[in-house]
Amino acid sequence: MASTLSILVPVYNNAAFLQELYARTAAALTESAIDFELILVNDGSRDRSWEIIRELAAADTRVKALxxxxxxxxxxxxxxxxxxxxxxRFVLMDADLQDRPELIPQLLAELAKPGHDIVYTLKEGGEEGMFRRMTSRAFHSFVGNSTGSHAAANIGTFRAFNRSVASALLNYRERAVVYGPLMHTMGYRTAFVPVPRDARIGSSSSYTFAKRLALALQSIVSYSTLPQKLLLWTGSSICLLSIAYLVAIIVQYLLGYDGLPQGLTLLVVLVLFLIGMVMVGLGVLAAYMFLIYREILDRPRYHVQQAINLDSP
Structure with missing residues (x-):
C-alpha cells in the first residue's frame, strides 16, 4: 500500500492564507504524485478561519478539519x-505561507535518505524586522543551549519526520509539551535543509515578544536544569564570597586596618540581597510545583468541538 503524507497545520487567525495554502499544497504534491492528507486545526481563531476550513474540507476529503x-x-x-x-510520513508547517508548500517534496526526498528520521529547515530571510529576527534567533539559541540540544538559531517550525518519530512524540503525555526542544532531545537522526522563508503579508505574527518569552521560560523549566543550576551556583558563590569577606575582616582587624566597608549600610544591603535570592528561589520552586500539580491533574491538552473528514475523537 502506498504511503500517505500527513501535513500538520495549526491555524490561528489565518483566514487570509488558507485557500492559497491548500491550492499550493495540493498542486505541489499532486505534481509529485504524493498521496497526502492536510490536517488543519483551528485553534480558537476569531476570524473566518473555521468557515474557510469547512469549505475546503467539503470540497476535498483529503482536507481533515479539527x-x-x-x-x-x-x-x-x-x-x-x-x-x-x-x-x-509527516510535515509540520505554519499556516501563514512563510513556509513554501512547494518545498515539501524536497524535505521528503531528504527524509528518504538513509539515516534520516527528522529533517529540519533553516530559515533564510522572511523575518519581519531586525527586532523580531533578533528575538527569534535569541529564543532558539538560548533554549537550545539551556536544554542541551544546541539547535541552530535560525531553525524553523517547518520540518518533516517519519512514523517512528511521530509514534515517539505521542508517548510524551505531559500537559506543557513544547515540541521544538522536545524533538531535539529525543536523539533521532537529523538532517538540515536551508530554505527560503517568504515575508509575512497582510498580518502580524501571533507570537509577540511576551509570548516568546513565556514559551522560552516554559521550555527551560520543562526541558532543562538551568534554573536549579543558576540558584546552586549563585548560592555557592554567595557562601564563598561571605567566607572570603569574613576572612578579610579578621585579617584587617588583626593588622589594625580599617579600609573595608562595614556598619548598618553594608548589613542592610546584604540582607536585602539575600532576601531577593530567597524570593527568586521560592519562585523557581513554585514554578516546578505548578508543573507537577498540572501533571497530577492530568487534564486534556485540548477539546475538539467539531471534526470533519475524521472519526470523532
Whole structure:
C-alpha cells in the first residue's frame, strides 16, 4: 500500500492564507504524485478561519478539519493534529505561507535518505524586522543551549519526520509539551535543509515578544536544569564570597586596618540581597510545583468541538 503524507497545520487567525495554502499544497504534491492528507486545526481563531476550513474540507476529503473549543496554544493544536494523523510520513508547517508548500517534496526526498528520521529547515530571510529576527534567533539559541540540544538559531517550525518519530512524540503525555526542544532531545537522526522563508503579508505574527518569552521560560523549566543550576551556583558563590569577606575582616582587624566597608549600610544591603535570592528561589520552586500539580491533574491538552473528514475523537 502506498504511503500517505500527513501535513500538520495549526491555524490561528489565518483566514487570509488558507485557500492559497491548500491550492499550493495540493498542486505541489499532486505534481509529485504524493498521496497526502492536510490536517488543519483551528485553534480558537476569531476570524473566518473555521468557515474557510469547512469549505475546503467539503470540497476535498483529503482536507481533515479539527475545531478546538477555544485557543489552547500552538503546541496543543500540533498535538491534536498528530493524534488524528494516519500517515507514514509527516510535515509540520505554519499556516501563514512563510513556509513554501512547494518545498515539501524536497524535505521528503531528504527524509528518504538513509539515516534520516527528522529533517529540519533553516530559515533564510522572511523575518519581519531586525527586532523580531533578533528575538527569534535569541529564543532558539538560548533554549537550545539551556536544554542541551544546541539547535541552530535560525531553525524553523517547518520540518518533516517519519512514523517512528511521530509514534515517539505521542508517548510524551505531559500537559506543557513544547515540541521544538522536545524533538531535539529525543536523539533521532537529523538532517538540515536551508530554505527560503517568504515575508509575512497582510498580518502580524501571533507570537509577540511576551509570548516568546513565556514559551522560552516554559521550555527551560520543562526541558532543562538551568534554573536549579543558576540558584546552586549563585548560592555557592554567595557562601564563598561571605567566607572570603569574613576572612578579610579578621585579617584587617588583626593588622589594625580599617579600609573595608562595614556598619548598618553594608548589613542592610546584604540582607536585602539575600532576601531577593530567597524570593527568586521560592519562585523557581513554585514554578516546578505548578508543573507537577498540572501533571497530577492530568487534564486534556485540548477539546475538539467539531471534526470533519475524521472519526470523532
Amino acid at each position: 475545531c478546538l473549543s477555544r485557543n489552547f496554544g500552538q503546541h496543543a493544536a500540533i498535538s491534536a493534529a498528530l493524534e488524528h494523523a494516519s500517515g507514514d
